[in-house]
Every structure is written in structure tokens, then in C-alpha cells.
Amino acid sequence: MHLIERLMREQGSKHFWGYVLAFGMMGVIATTTTLSAYMMKYIVDRIFVDRNIEAMWAIGGAITVIYIAKGFATYGQQVILSRIANNIIAESQAKIFDKMLAMDVSFYNARHSTEFLARQAFISQSAGSALNTLVTAFGRDVLTTLGLTFAMFQQDAVLASVAILIMPLAIVGVRKLGNRARRVIMTEFYGFAAILESLQETAQGIRVVKSFTLEPFMRERQVAAIRSFETAANKLTRVQSRSSPLMETLAGVAVAMVVVYGGYRVINSGAQPGNFFAFITAMLLATEPAKRVARLHVDISTSLLGVEMLYQFLDEKTPETEPDDMPALQITAGRVEFDNVEFSYRPGEMVLNKLSLVAAPGETTALVGRSGGGKTTAMSMILRFYEPTAGRILIDGQEIAAFSRRSLRSQIAYVGQDTFLFKGSIRQNIAFGKPGASDEEIIAASRAAFAHDFIMSFENGYNSPVGEQGMQLSGGQRQRISIARAFLKDAPLILLDEATSALDTESERAVQEALKTLCAGRTTIVIAHRLSTIANAERICVIEGGRVVETGRQDELLAREGIYALLHKTQFDRGLMLASSGAAAE
Structure with a gap:
């Protein structure tokens, strides 16, 4: 009732x-x-x-x-x-x-995307x-x-x-059937969600399915989901028809x-x-x-x-809902500071442990370290994807938690290692960096990201479709479009999370030159596993166990012969090994 x-x-x-x-x-x-x-x-x-x-x-x-x-x-x-x-x-x-x-x-991290598809298809019609x-x-x-x-x-x-x-x-005879019908419908809903989940993962992971010959496994999983849904549907029909x-x-x-x-x-x-x-x-x-x-x-x-x-x-709580009168953050110099920041995804598993660092205005600060050290989490917290459990994050001395997320994010250009493109044309995906941008601005941003030439090689140029998640483009092409989008945004704060990871050597060299132009005069925070890409960074922070263990320029860190020197030597030796094997193969 x-x-x-x-x-x-x-x-x-x-x-x-x-x-x-x-x-x-x-x-x-x-x-x-x-x-x-x-x-x-x-x-x-x-x-x-x-x-x-x-x-x-x-x-x-x-x-x-x-x-x-x-x-x-x-x-x-x-x-x-x-x-x-x-x-x-x-x-x-x-x-x-x-x-x-x-x-x-974090809400999305805990759920499969097909749950939302099932809600739209099943729940929205109920009211x-x-x-x-x-x-x-x-x-x-x-x-x-x-x-x-x-x-x-x-x-x-x-x-x-x-x-x-x-x-x-x-009426008395039929009444008891209602509660049973509810239980069966819940089973039917989750069966429907399982079917959507299998369909989506097969479509998005078709290269893995084909390369690992997973067709029998995917077919068996989908058939099981379909049979479960069919069984629930038949049971619901029996319950509803018993009257x-x-x-x-x-x-x-x-x-x-x-x-x-x-x-x-x-x-x-x-x-x-x-x-x-x-x-x-x-x-x-x-x-x-x-x-x-x-x-x-x-x-x-x-x-x-x-x-x-x-x-x-x-009725779920919405952590990102903010008051209409929330003040807007104004970034002037662009000084970013982590002040004893702590964070954990799960209780008892600390990811950031009293992390303190400063990204100076107009300079490039690189975050390096072994996987799982907390680098990507730290960058995500600048965007307020997550909130610190302790400590503060400040920009120009202003604690970002006191200002609206929209004003913060509108002044940050972000290029991630997992480049995502929306369904539509290349032009539309670049224009997301600055809605309403002119064609001249879009082309200028593409030239700066060394993307214009390959875009014009397509039959439809900037109007070429990118396909679902950009699957009609190569990884390097997707990443350069993402960089062009960041160029177009023209933000005072730049976040680059492995922004050149999907590029070949030649493209990487070209994009590194483009990134120099993009980052000039702006505060830039870079996550890099290829240490060669951050050799000229004004400051390198080595993060281990959720805290900064070393900081300085590359020559200073190499001279200390600490963790950074060990990482650098490991990559250098691996590079020599690969180069030697390549030369031998030729």
C-alpha cells in the first residue's frame, strides 16, 4: 500500500x-x-x-x-x-x-553496466x-x-x-498467488540482466573471444542465462494462470x-x-x-x-548531488597540493597512506612507481571521482571539497590510458572538449595532436564514424583524438594518465612534441610507466604503498640510486634487450 x-x-x-x-x-x-x-x-x-x-x-x-x-x-x-x-x-x-x-x-565500479540497461527496459514501465x-x-x-x-x-x-x-x-483463492508471482518476477529480472550481460561482453570482447576460442564457453553461458529466463517466465505463466x-x-x-x-x-x-x-x-x-x-x-x-x-x-544516496549555491572554484596559478591524503576502496586496504606532494604552477609533475602504488587513484581524486577519508587536496590554496565538482572539472583537461570515444563522428568526439567549438578550432586542436593527417585520410574526414567505443579506429588514433579533445578544452590544469601508452614510437615522438605545446605554461600532472617520456619533467614523485618515497628531477633521482634509479635501470636494460633481439632477427 x-x-x-x-x-x-x-x-x-x-x-x-x-x-x-x-x-x-x-x-x-x-x-x-x-x-x-x-x-x-x-x-x-x-x-x-x-x-x-x-x-x-x-x-x-x-x-x-x-x-x-x-x-x-x-x-x-x-x-x-x-x-x-x-x-x-x-x-x-x-x-x-x-x-x-x-x-x-565507486557506484559504477560495484555494478555491471547491464544492470542499468535492464532497469530501463524492465523497471521504468512498471509505474x-x-x-x-x-x-x-x-x-x-x-x-x-x-x-x-x-x-x-x-x-x-x-x-x-x-x-x-x-x-x-x-478472491481468497487467488490472493496467495500474488506473493509467489513477485518472487518469480525477481528471478526473471535477474535472468534478463544475465542475458544482456553476456550479449554485451561478447560484443565488446569479440577479439578476445575469437583469439582465445571462447565461443563454446560464451555460448554455454548465454544458453544457461536464456534457459534460466525461460524457466522463470514459464513459472510466472503458471502462477498467473492458476487463477x-x-x-x-x-x-x-x-x-x-x-x-x-x-x-x-x-x-x-x-x-x-x-x-x-x-x-x-x-x-x-x-x-x-x-x-x-x-x-x-x-x-x-x-x-x-x-x-x-x-x-x-x-532513493539511493547521490554523493555527487550538490547545493545550487555551491561556490565555483577559480584556478589562477594552478598549484596542486596533497596534504596527508588517505583513501581506501575497501576497509583495511589502504591505497593512499598520508600522501603529500605538490605540483608547482606551470610545471610538469610526474607520478611514477610500480603498479598498484596509488598513482591513478591520486589523479582520480583531483577530479573528485573519490573523496579522501582523511587529509585535503588543495588547488591554489583552496580545498577542492568546498567547491562544486562541475567548476573543478571544467578547468581540467584529462587524457586517460583507457581512451573512450562516444558513438558518432570524429568531429563530435573532439568537440566534446568544447561544446559549440568552430570547425577551425577543431581542426587546429587536431593538428596540434598530430591527428589531422590520419583523419583526412578517411573518406569522410572529420565526419567519419568512430564506431562503438571507437572500434573503427586504431588504439593510437583513438588516443590522439582524445588528446585533440584535451587541446580543444584549453584548461589550466592538465592530467595525463599514460596518454601515449597506445602509440607507436614515431607517433609517440610526435605526440610528445604536441604535449609540450599543450602543457606549456600549465600545471601538468603525468602518470608514466615509460620513464623516457618524463625525463624533462620539473618534478618526479615516486609513489610506493600510497605515499611519496622519492621526489626530484630525473638526474637527482638517478644520482641517489634509490627506487627510481632501479626502475630506470630495469627499463633501460629491457630496452637494450629488445633492441638487441630485434637487430638479431633482422
Whole structure:
């Protein structure tokens, strides 16, 4: 009931007059259905018993008018309710998407992306369906049943009482099916999500599937998900259909009793046959709406489960929701400071352990170290993807947690090691760096990122589609488009997380020159595993175990013969080994 109350408060009130109009249409449907039962009395008595020609034409005309009115009312009710339901679905889908945008990165780390697809496909339709089921049940079915019941009592109160006594038995028998239906629907939902998950991973990882001959494994997994969904769907059908034998049996018993008793009265007591036929017609017409009312608990349980899941998601806390009056951060010099920052993804597993460092204005600060040391986490915290559990992050002496995320991120150009391109053209993907940018600005940014030449080699140039996640481009091409996007943003703070990792040697050299132009006069923080790419950085911070263990220029760190010197020597020796093996192969 609390779900229905909230649904009525949030959605029903918005469409109040639409539901009133639909309710009126359903009142017309109930009235015309009741009148059609009354007409049976006159059909039998006036036409077949009295053989009255005038009555025949009058009754025929009346029936025509009744069913025309019913047809238009049915059409109006269906259109109105469909429009309302479609609007509610659209609003629910928009709310789900807005909620997704308001969630932080950790929320997505804990979930598979197909969960959100399943929500859009399964849950968003539940709100409109639940309200329509309720309105239709109380508007069309209850009104029709009441009208026909009234007609039955007018014809024969005793027979009507016998028929009405059977209805509570049906409602009690069907009620228990609702809870079971909810459990089955939940299983069906997760089965549907598993199918989407397998489809998405197969499409996105098709190169791995093919190269590792994983087709049998993926097929087996998908078939298992499909079979699970099929089993749940079949079980739901059985649960929802269990009311039919009960209802049909009770209806059959009621009709048989009416036929026997009514026939006895007509034959032995001289009762009018028209009354009997009007009664039996009303009873038969009332059977279907009465069955729908009796199984309302089962039908509404299906929709309300989706509504419950919808509200559970919409009621999730949104860490990135901020007050409208949150002040905007103004970056002037661009000095970035970590002050004893601590952070952990899971309790007891410290990732950043009192991390303290300074990225000086207008200089390049490189973060190096072994994998898992916390470099990418530290960069993510500058963007406020995560919040410190202790300590502070400051830009120009301002603690970034006190300012809006939007103002912070709008002044940062970020190029990650996992380059993501959106579906669309190359031009559109570069333009994300500066919405509304002119073609000249886009081309200038592409030239600076050494991307213009390969873009123009495509048949459609900047209008060439990149495909899903940029799969129509090579890794190096995707990364240079990402760098062009950063050029276009022209932000005072640059974050580069392995920005040249997917480039060949020649492209890397060209892009390094481009990055020099991009980073000139700007505060730049670079994560690099290839130490050759940060040889000229003004400051190198070696991060181990979530804290800075060495800092200085490259020549200073090499002279200390510490961790950085060991990393440098390891890479240098590996490079010589690869070069020697290459020369030997030639």
C-alpha cells in the first residue's frame, strides 16, 4: 500500500484530470455493458414471445447506439491511459538516467553496466502499468461488475445472492498467488540482466573471444542465462494462470445453479423467460470483469515489484548531488597540493597512506612507481571521482571539497590510458572538449595532436564514424583524438594518465612534441610507466604503498640510486634487450 500511495502522490496527481476523463469513459463502458444485459429481457419478451415488429426495430436501433457509444468510450479510455502510461515511462526513464549521472564512480565500479540497461527496459514501465492496472480495475471492471450485479438483483434477488456469495471464495483463492508471482518476477529480472550481460561482453570482447576460442564457453553461458529466463517466465505463466481453473470452476457452478433454478421457475412457476435471459446475460457479462478484479492482486504484484525496484534505485544516496549555491572554484596559478591524503576502496586496504606532494604552477609533475602504488587513484581524486577519508587536496590554496565538482572539472583537461570515444563522428568526439567549438578550432586542436593527417585520410574526414567505443579506429588514433579533445578544452590544469601508452614510437615522438605545446605554461600532472617520456619533467614523485618515497628531477633521482634509479635501470636494460633481439632477427 505504501508503494501505491507514493505512486499516486508522485504520478497520479500529475495526471489527475486525464484519469478523471478515462474514469468517465469507463463509466460509459460499464453503463453500456449493463444496458446490453437489460436489452436481453426485451429481446426475448417483446420480439420472440410477443412477436412485436415495432419493438424489433426499436430494440435493434437501441443496441446499435449502445455499442457505438461503448466503442468510442473504449477507444478514448485506451488512448488516454496509453498516453499517460507513456508519459510516466518517459519520466521514469529520465529519472533513472539523471540518477545514474548523479552517482559517483565507486557506484559504477560495484555494478555491471547491464544492470542499468535492464532497469530501463524492465523497471521504468512498471509505474505506468501499475497505475493503469489500478484505474482500469476500479474504473472499468469494478463499475461494470457493480452495474451488472445491480441488473441481476433487479431480475432475481435470490439468484443474484447465490452468485455473489461465490466471489469471495475466488478472491481468497487467488490472493496467495500474488506473493509467489513477485518472487518469480525477481528471478526473471535477474535472468534478463544475465542475458544482456553476456550479449554485451561478447560484443565488446569479440577479439578476445575469437583469439582465445571462447565461443563454446560464451555460448554455454548465454544458453544457461536464456534457459534460466525461460524457466522463470514459464513459472510466472503458471502462477498467473492458476487463477483460471478456480475462477472457471466457480463460474461454471454458479451458471449451472442459475440455469437449474431459473429454468425451474420459468417451467413450473410461469416466470417471464425475458427476466431469466436478462439475468443470465448479466451474469455471463460480469464473469470476465469479476475475474479480473479477483486476480488484481496477482496482476498488480507484477507491476509493483518493478515500482519497488525503481524507488529503491531513485532513493539511493547521490554523493555527487550538490547545493545550487555551491561556490565555483577559480584556478589562477594552478598549484596542486596533497596534504596527508588517505583513501581506501575497501576497509583495511589502504591505497593512499598520508600522501603529500605538490605540483608547482606551470610545471610538469610526474607520478611514477610500480603498479598498484596509488598513482591513478591520486589523479582520480583531483577530479573528485573519490573523496579522501582523511587529509585535503588543495588547488591554489583552496580545498577542492568546498567547491562544486562541475567548476573543478571544467578547468581540467584529462587524457586517460583507457581512451573512450562516444558513438558518432570524429568531429563530435573532439568537440566534446568544447561544446559549440568552430570547425577551425577543431581542426587546429587536431593538428596540434598530430591527428589531422590520419583523419583526412578517411573518406569522410572529420565526419567519419568512430564506431562503438571507437572500434573503427586504431588504439593510437583513438588516443590522439582524445588528446585533440584535451587541446580543444584549453584548461589550466592538465592530467595525463599514460596518454601515449597506445602509440607507436614515431607517433609517440610526435605526440610528445604536441604535449609540450599543450602543457606549456600549465600545471601538468603525468602518470608514466615509460620513464623516457618524463625525463624533462620539473618534478618526479615516486609513489610506493600510497605515499611519496622519492621526489626530484630525473638526474637527482638517478644520482641517489634509490627506487627510481632501479626502475630506470630495469627499463633501460629491457630496452637494450629488445633492441638487441630485434637487430638479431633482422
